Amino acid sequence: GNRLTNNKNRDGITRYVDKPNYSYRALAAAEESLLAKGWKYAINLNRVNMLNVKIDIEYMYHFMNKNSLIKYFQEVNKYAKEYADLTSKITTMSNQDDIIITDAQQTKSRSQQSSKMLTASLEIARKFLENLNSTTQ
Incomplete structure (x- = not known):
């Protein structure tokens, strides 16, 4: 024993x-x-007591909703999704830029698109940070 x-x-x-x-x-x-x-x-x-887990999650949701954090996270997720979509497009375009292009006009067009995408992604990042700062103050 x-x-x-x-x-x-x-x-x-x-x-x-x-x-x-x-x-x-x-x-x-x-x-x-x-x-x-x-x-x-x-x-x-x-073993995990699933009822306790469910109660804990409901309590966290209630607390976050009571303190207006749910709306804040929805805003963050919206901007984060836009930013992720844009960065994936930029990645796709940069992968395409690795292909050798013989036509000079196509090359110029692609570089213009890339710069537009980069400018747009910086703008979304700026908006995201502004919203983040305004909701945390």
């Missing part, structure tokens, strides 16, 4: 603590992996 171990805390006070003996139980693969990596103990594999 259990045996008592003598532990001293930071203040030097001796406390007797039960140290459980789990030698009767086979270790799970995750526990064996942790011990093999040099851990001195394995984390308890308790």
Whole structure:
């Protein structure tokens, strides 16, 4: 069974603590992996109570809504999505620019498009930062 171990805390006070003996139980693969990596103990594999998780998420949503954070995050997500779309277009265009183009007019047209995309992405980033600053003040 259990045996008592003598532990001293930071203040030097001796406390007797039960140290459980789990030698009767086979270790799970995750526990064996942790011990093999040099851990001195394995984390308890308790099942998650999904009702508690649901309640915690509902409480967080209620708290965020009460403090007007939901609207703030919706704005951030809107601008972040626009920015992500634009940067993916810029990446696509820059990948296309790597292809050798023999026609000079096409090259000029592509570089103009790239500069327009870069200007637009900088504008979206500026708007994003302005909205971020205005909502946090």
